[in-house]
Amino acid sequence: DTEVTQTPKHLVMGMTNKKSLKCEQHMGHRAMYWYKQKAKKPPELMFVYSYEKLSINESVPSRFSPECPNSSLLNLHLHALQPEDSALYLCASSQVNSEQYFGPGTRLTVT
Amino acid sequence: AQSVAQPEDQVNVAEGNPLTVKCTYSVSGNPYLFWYVQYPNRGLQFLLKYITGDNLVKGSYGFEAEFNKSQTSFHLKKPSALVSDSALYFCAVRGRYNFNKFYFGSGTKLNVKP
Numbered sequence: 321d322t323e324v325t326q327t328p329k330h331l332v333m334g335m336t337n338k339k340s341l342k343c344e345q346h347m348g349h350r351a352m353y354w355y356k357q358k359a360k361k362p363p364e365l366m367f368v369y370s371y372e373k374l375s376i377n378e379s380v381p382s383r384f385s386p387e388c389p390n391s392s393l394l395n396l397h398l399h400a401l402q403p404e405d406s407a408l409y410l411c412a413s414s415q416v417n418s419e420q421y422f423g424p425g426t427r428l429t430v431t
Numbered sequence: 432a433q434s435v436a437q438p439e440d441q442v443n444v445a446e447g448n449p450l451t452v453k454c455t456y457s458v459s460g461n462p463y464l465f466w467y468v469q470y471p472n473r474g475l476q477f478l479l480k481y482i483t484g485d486n487l488v489k490g491s492y493g494f495e496a497e498f499n500k501s502q503t504s505f506h507l508k509k510p511s512a513l514v515s516d517s518a519l520y521f522c523a524v525r526g527r528y529n530f531n532k533f534y535f536g537s538g539t540k541l542n543v544k545p
Contacts, residue, residue: 324474351531362521362535363475370531410474417482417530419465422474 323347324423326411332429335401341426343394343411352394353420354386355410363410369394370416401430433458435505435522437536444512445544452507452539454522463525464505465533466496470518478520481505492516512543 324345333339343352351370355363368376369388377386383405385397394411406429412420435456444450456462463482467475479490486498496507507520520539526532 326474353531360519360538360540362538365532368531375531376529408472412475414531417463417525419477419480420467420475420533421477422467424474425472427472 324411324413324421326409326423326426328426329424330427330429332431333398333401334431335403337401338397338399340398341396341409341411341428343396343423344392345413345421346392347413347421348391349413349415349421350391351414351416352388353410353412353414354394354396355412356405357408357410357425359408367396398428401428403430406430433462433524433526433534435464435524435534435536437520437522437539439539440537441540441542443542443544446514447511450509450512450516450541450543452520452522452541454505454507454536456503456505456522456524458524458527460527462505464496464498465523465525466490466494466505466507467521467523468518469521469538475521478507512541514543514545517541517543 327342354366357363366380367386372388387395408425410425411423414420465480466478469475481498489495522536523533
């Protein structure tokens with residue numbers, strides 16, 4: 321099974337809302353990632369968890385808050401977002417030193 | 432610093448013809464290189480990787496890539512393009528000092544015409 325699942329597929333939220341994105345993998349991967357992708361652009365790394373510990377935060381604004389409850393799950397908590405945060409949010413996982421497997425993404429629209 | 436460059440925003444090819452999508456890299460040390468494909472409104476899918484060994488790497492869906500150290504290139508190829516290969520292709524390199532950091536190229540839109 322090489323599947324990474326993400327929920328929800330689509331999310332529309334107001335600037336004062338709080339919402340969460342969820343990601344799950346059962347491949348035994350110990351690295352999990354959040355990326356933000358704008359249309360026709362490469363994914364931009366936001367956060368990396370390695371062995372359930374936050375190892376990379378690419379200077380992401382605090383309105384984005386990641387959480388890794390266990391080795392299979394990754395959440396991204398959203399609060400007080402701006403319209404420019406509208407994008408496709410991708411989760412990925414990998415073994416160390418190996419390729420990444422991406423989920424289908426959550427299309428986020430901030431109104 | 433690690434980086435990859437994809438010099439072509441778009442590549443057009445007729446169905447049945449060979450295709451090449453270009454990628455050059457700039458890394459210190461031995462590069463770990465990857466190709467991914469992205470269909471509209473989907474996540475990225477892994478195609479192939481070069482870690483070490485044979486310079487010609489074979490991957491999914493009939494794609495292959497040639498690692499050329501002297502030209503610092505890792506071009507993606509396919510002998511006979513399909514209309515269904517039309518998608519956005521990304522080259523990536525793994526970070527040298529942080530193995531969990533990957534640097535993506537700007538992407539190349541491949542259009543395969545019937």
